[in-house]
Amino acid sequence: MENMKDEDWAKPYKNLPYIDDVKEYSKEDEALFKEIKEVLKKYNVLDKFGITLLHTHFPVKKGEIMVEHYNPEDQSQLTKPHPKEDIEKLGLVPISWRFTDNEDQKKESHR
Numbered sequence: 001m002e003n004m005k006d007e008d009w010a011k012p013y014k015n016l017p018y019i020d021d022v023k024e025y026s027k028e029d030e031a032l033f034k035e036i037k038e039v040l041k042k043y044n045v046l047d048k049f050g051i052t053l054l055h056t057h058f059p060v061k062k063g064e065i066m067v068e069h070y071n072p073e074d075q076s077q078l079t080k081p082h083p084k085e086d087i088e089k090l091g092l093v094p095i096s097w098r099f100t101d102n103e104d105q106k107k108e109s110h111r
Contacts, residue, residue, distance in 0.1 A: 018055065036051060067080060
């Protein structure tokens, strides 16, 4: 794993657990999931939004954002970092968001 100084990490990814250390879904999460489901149901968006387990596999550097690439020919996906300026240049669409107490840490992944 690449060693990076704290100040070199992209803020939204800096404090995410590594995939090997992430705490998986458990019985303790059932009430939370039920409540989230009811909110999504109330707004009629059960087929639009869902939940993902936040984690990282490697450091994401300042100025980068994770982008999902898909290949319909072999039905594969690949997620990798891109410079933030690629978002508009490539016409990328946000597909995931992360809620934080601090608005400047909003995390989006794109495809």
